[in-house]
Structure formats: structure tokens, C-alpha cells
Amino acid sequence: xxxxxxxxxxxxxxxxxxxxxxxxxxxxxxxxxxxxxxxxxxxxxxxxxxxxxxxxxxxxxxxxxxxxxxxxxxxxxxxxxxxxxxxxxxxxxxxxxxxxxxxxxxxxxxxxxxxxxxxxxxxxxxxxxxxxxxxxxxxxxxxxxxxxxxxxxxxxxxxxxxxxxxxxxxxxxxxxxxxxxxxxxxxxxxxxxxxxxxxxxxxxxxxxxxxxxxxxxxxxxxxxxxxxxxxxxxxxxxxxxxxxxxxxxxxxxxxxxxxxxxxxxxxxxxxxxxxxxxxxxxxxxxxxxxxxxxxxxxxxxxxxxxxxxxxxxxxxxxxxxxxxxxxxxxxxxxxxxxxxxxxxxxxxxxxxxxxxxxxxxxxxxxxxxxxxxxxxxxxxxxxxxxxxxxxxxxxxxxxxxxxxxxxxxxxxxxxxxxxxxxxxxxxxxxxxxxxxxxxxxxxxxxxxxxxxxxxxxxxxxxxxxxxxxxxxxxxxxxxxxxxxxxxxxxxxxxxxxxxxxxxxxxxxxxxxxxxxxxxxxxxxxxxxxxxxxxxxxxxxxxxxxxxxxxxxxxxxxxxxxxxxxxxxxxxxxxxxxxxxxxxxxxxxxxxxxxxxxxxxxxxxxxxxxxxxxxxxxxxxxxxxxxxxxxxxxxxxxxxxxxxxxxxxxxxxxxxxxxxxxxxxxxxxxxxxxxxxxxxxxxxxxxxxxxxxxxxxxxxxxxxxxxxxxxxxxxxxxxx
DNA sequence: CTAGGGTTAG
Numbered sequence: 001x002x003x004x005x006x007x008x009x010x011x012x013x014x015x016x017x018x019x020x021x022x023x024x025x026x027x028x029x030x031x032x033x034x035x036x037x038x039x040x041x042x043x044x045x046x047x048x049x050x051x052x053x054x055x056x057x058x059x060x061x062x063x064x065x066x067x068x069x070x071x072x073x074x075x076x077x078x079x080x081x082x083x084x085x086x087x088x089x090x091x092x093x094x095x096x097x098x099x100x101x102x103x104x105x106x107x108x109x110x111x112x113x114x115x116x117x118x119x120x121x122x123x124x125x126x127x128x129x130x131x132x133x134x135x136x137x138x139x140x141x142x143x144x145x146x147x148x149x150x151x152x153x154x155x156x157x158x159x160x161x162x163x164x165x166x167x168x169x170x171x172x173x174x175x176x177x178x179x180x181x182x183x184x185x186x187x188x189x190x191x192x193x194x195x196x197x198x199x200x201x202x203x204x205x206x207x208x209x210x211x212x213x214x215x216x217x218x219x220x221x222x223x224x225x226x227x228x229x230x231x232x233x234x235x236x237x238x239x240x241x242x243x244x245x246x247x248x249x250x251x252x253x254x255x256x257x258x259x260x261x262x263x264x265x266x267x268x269x270x271x272x273x274x275x276x277x278x279x280x281x282x283x284x285x286x287x288x289x290x291x292x293x294x295x296x297x298x299x300x301x302x303x304x305x306x307x308x309x310x311x312x313x314x315x316x317x318x319x320x321x322x323x324x325x326x327x328x329x330x331x332x333x334x335x336x337x338x339x340x341x342x343x344x345x346x347x348x349x350x351x352x353x354x355x356x357x358x359x360x361x362x363x364x365x366x367x368x369x370x371x372x373x374x375x376x377x378x379x380x381x382x383x384x385x386x387x388x389x390x391x392x393x394x395x396x397x398x399x400x401x402x403x404x405x406x407x408x409x410x411x412x413x414x415x416x417x418x419x420x421x422x423x424x425x426x427x428x429x430x431x432x433x434x435x436x437x438x439x440x441x442x443x444x445x446x447x448x449x450x451x452x453x454x455x456x457x458x459x460x461x462x463x464x465x466x467x468x469x470x471x472x473x474x475x476x477x478x479x480x481x482x483x484x485x486x487x488x489x490x491x492x493x494x495x496x497x498x499x500x501x502x503x504x505x506x507x508x509x510x511x512x513x514x515x516x517x518x519x520x521x522x523x524x525x526x527x528x529x530x531x532x533x534x535x536x537x538x539x540x541x542x543x544x545x546x547x548x549x550x551x552x553x554x555x556x557x558x559x560x561x562x563x564x565x566x567x568x569x570x571x572x573x574x575x576x577x578x579x580x581x582x583x584x585x586x587x588x589x590x591x592x593x594x595x596x597x598x599x600x601x602x603x604x605x606x607x608x609x610x611x612x613x614x615x616x617x618x619x620x621x622x623x624x625x626x627x628x629x630x631x632x633x634x635x636x637x638x639x640x641x642x643x644x645x646x647x648x649x650x651x652x653x654x655x656x657x658x659x660x661x662x663x664x665x666x667x668x669x670x671x672x673x674x675x676x677x678x679x680x681x682x683x684x685x686x687x688x689x690x691x692x693x694x695x696x697x698x699x700x701x702x703x704x705x706x707x708x709x710x711x712x713x714x715x716x717x718x719x
Numbered sequence: 720c721t722a723g724g725g726t727t728a729g
Contacts, residue, residue, distance in 0.1 A: 122723085179723095179724095183724085187724095188724070217725080252725090289727065289728065
């Protein structure tokens, strides 16, 4: 490489340049060769340069460079643009393929031949960009290419991955003699759309039609078994492979391992895995994700760390493993490490990362991820934007969530539902409901999830009648049969409004047995409205369903504590410690000047701890002068009154807000994320601080957001 | 010697 660079100063022959092109390993080097090519008029080398830069890396900048060189080539031969299309469609950044397609279209329609369509459709499939798919289908039709079986199969794949499985099926049924590839594509299509049982029955159809299952189809079917958690069918395929003495290649190995792993049969997966002499990258990824899905992230990480060769998929698997197993910080850490090692993520990686960011709830990280997404061309994907809406909402920034939503060129029912849910979470019921009506005006059909959002919004804003109307409209106008979750929303709506009789009536008449969530909602309502007797009943029902449910035990003891029945409190505490149950430790994070600080109750780990407690004293006396009285009614433990006051004052969110007051820049709001529900005392504390110190405070607790300013909270004390 | 399908991440 150094030698190559050293020779750049003098003029090169065509052959020399060609050799340099094949040996280049850096973009900067290719750019120098580019200059030489132009200088020596060896323009016939430009295509070679384009392909070299593509194979060098699939990062956004390298591909952009390749495309810009391509655009300098006058009249590129079709076979060459096809090669480039094919290459781009296989990178993690398939939208570059469509970019090239646009350029080609502006040159001349007939630079596209039948060979151009499969890669184009592949890119469309990866992006699930139906609008492009339809356009390209139309173009292929105009050019008379639809009888080409390659294009037919690619179209089936395209429709299937754009969630139009029926269109895919129609095309498939039109094929007179579908070959193994076509069968596989349609079976895989059903899998992608979640119809695993249909996929398995199509597999039977295929066998009956006389087409012999090949390796590829066996892989697809095994994967269907995994998704359908159909261990018996999966095992029977395994038997079939053994009986027919088929050699098991690395694809089949990973398909088998994955099937067992997805069915939760890690021992069987492990059995195959341990027997392998060399652990192929993909096989290891399958094992890794099997463990990750079961929440066994340590086992997963062990495999990950032992892998010598890692691609973006296994990084994604590990990241999503953390993200889905309640370790979002680890997920983000790993993503940073991935970028440091210059591994290019794709859309799916980004979805996991965005989801991890939502779980963490830190706005700085959220904004950083958003910038990254936009700079690297992921911002066009519908699913990515949907995830961004949810992320901003869960990070407390409704304005940004809305900005993403409004700027989306295309929205689907998930986009609308996410935005409605975002408003609901923040107690902004009016906007949630307005958006719901706007959605209907734009003829987007709401689904069951959409209604969960609006009903939740109504419940949290005390809009009883509106909620009842929507619930009935869902059933009668939209023909959606309510699930247990919908009933849960309605029960909660009545509970919060202190219409406990109606809540119970609904619980008794609904066609489901009440679950933990429904009893929990009734129980909390009783606690807030001081209905000790009914609350005790609900808590006991809950404990019946889930003995040792920590929330129920805590609430039950709170109910007793409020009534000063210390004996009963003691009994519960004893049974909790006996069963080894304890309330999850409370912790709060505050984000100040792009840094995240974590506080536990009464902790002194922070380096400015003294200052924080000093501030706390000051704040407390300030608030007391405007009428604040520490309320100890929610303290579980039977302590002397004075000690309880200290405990409640040392709640982690109070420490966090004091740190915020010390360190925030002027005018900025204080943003706190708490892992549990905020207690009554902290809630009034926050409201008063927002008034006395004229600061906006946003608290995300376990279930919702509280925006406090000028002494008022967005939840209207109703949570 | 340039064309379609597979395993792993959601």
C-alpha cells in the first residue's frame, strides 16, 4: 500500500492503473487513482473503479463515491449498470439501488433490460417500498418482461415483503410450472407475513405437486417451524434430513439450530452446536440469538466474545438481545463499539438501537441516534420513522416526536398509532383524540392498537363519555372485537374516575377472566381513592393469580399503612422477606448538559453529593414556606415519624431534581427518568419546585410522563 | 464468464 502510494506521483500506464485498482484497500487511495485515470485519459477503467470502491466497503460515503464516479461515465453499458445494481441491492443500504435506478431512468428507459429487474426488486423488497415496487412492476410490464420467470419470482418476493401476500399469491398461482425457487419464494413470503401454518401447508402442497424439497426449501421450512414454535414438525424435518442421508451444510446447520433455539430447546441446539468442528459465523449467531431471546444474555455474550469473525448481523443480534432483555444501556454501548470497529449497520440494527434508546429514555442519546439515522440514509424508511416517533415520545420530547411524524412522506397505521400513543403517554388527550379524527379523515383505518392509545388517553384525562363512545364505535363501526387489553383500558378509565362500581360491573360482564393488569388497575384506584376494603379484595385476587406479586404486596401494605394497621403491614413484610420478594430498587436518572447522572434512594455516590444534599435542605425549607408538608403515608416500613420524613425526602427523584437545579444551564428543563411509579409526595414536590424555581420538570415514571410547570402537572394529579 | 430462492438480527 505504501509502495502504491509512493508511485502515485508519476504518470501510469493503463495496466499499472488496473493493477493498482485491484489492490486498493482505502477510499483515499482510490480517489488518487481516479485522478490518475482522468489525467491519462484511461476512461475505460472507470467501471472498474466503481466496482472496486463498492467491494471496498458498503459504507454510505463509499457507495456515494461509487455512484458519483458512475454518473461521470457517458453511456454506461447496460451489463455494467446491472452489475452495479446487483451489488448495491446486496449491501445493507439498498436505497442506493433506487437512487441509481432514478438516474438511469432520467437517462433512458432502455438502459434497463430483463437482468436489471431482479436486483431492483430485491432492493425494493429490502426496503418494503411498495410505491417503488408498483412503479417497477408497471415498467416491467410496459417493457413486456412479465413472462420472464426470474422477474415473476422477484415480483412475488417483492409483494410478499411489502405485506401484500395476496398479490404475491396471485402471481404465484399464475405460474404454470413453478420451480423450486418460486415455491420457496412464496413459502418464505408467508413466513415473512407471519402465516407460518400456511407456509407449512404450502410445503405439503409442493411435495404433492411433485417438486422435490431441496436444501433451500428445507431451510425456509425449518425457519417457519422455529417461528411457529412447532417443535414436532421441526424435529420431523430433522428426521427427514437424517433418513435421506442429506449432507448438512452450514445453512442447514444454522436453520436446525435456530429452529431448536426458537422453540426454546437450547439443549438440542447446543447438542448440534457442540458437535461442529468449526463454528461458522452464522451458526454462532443463531446460537447467540437463541440465548438472547431467552434473556440469557450472559451465555449470548460468551459466544459473541468468542467469535473471531463478526459481521453486522451478529452485532445486531447481540444489540437486540440486550435491548429486549432490559439492558438498553448495554445495547447502546455495544452499538458504539460496533461503529468504532467500522461495521456498517443496516435498518434492522437501527431499529434495535432506536428501541434501546427508547428504553433508556435519554434525550441526548436519542438526538444523537436521530442524527446518525439521517446522515446515513435510514431516515427514509417507514419503520425507522415509526420507531423514532416512539423513541422521542419515551424520551420525553413530544415536539420532536411530532416533527418526525409530520415530516414523514408516507405514514401507515403504525405511524398514526405511535403518535396517538405518544400524546396519550404524556397526558395530552386532546391531541391524541384530534389526531385520531385526522387519521380517519385521511382514510387510514385504525386497528386495535390505535384504540388502545385513544382509550388510554381518555382514561388518563378523565374523559369518560368520550372513552365510552370510542369503545362502542370500535366494536360497531370498525368491527374490531375488543381484546382483554381494551377491557383493561376501560376498567382503568372507570377506576381513575372513581367509578369503581362501573369498573367492577365491566369486569364481571367482559368475556375474559380478569388478569393481573386489570386487578392491578382496580387495586391502585382503590389505593388512591381510599377504598381500603375493595382494594384489599383486588389485591387478594391479584395474589391469587400471581402469588407473591410484589406490586400487590406493596400496595396492600400501603393500604394498611395508610390506615396505620402496622400489624398487617408487618405480616406482609415478613411474607415478602420470607419469599425473597422485594420491590425493585428505585432509581432516577437526570440528564444535564448532555450527561446522564443516576441516583438511588439516599445514595451518596455522586461526586457532588454534599452539594446536592445541601441544595435539598434549601429546597425543602423553601417549599415548606409555601406550604409543603412531607407526606409519609406511602412509606411501607413502620418507622418513627421523623425517620420516615427523611426517607421520603431522600427519594431518588428528589436528589435528581436537586442536582438538576444545581447544574442545569439557564432556561433548560430538568428531565428525569424513574424506573418505578412516582410517589405522591415526590409528585407534589416536583410541582412545587416547578413553581418556586420557575423551571419545567419532566418526569418519566414507569407508566407515563409528568410535565410539571408553574406548580401544575400535565397528569392533573390523575395517574 | 451478468439474472430469481436459503441460514443469522426485528
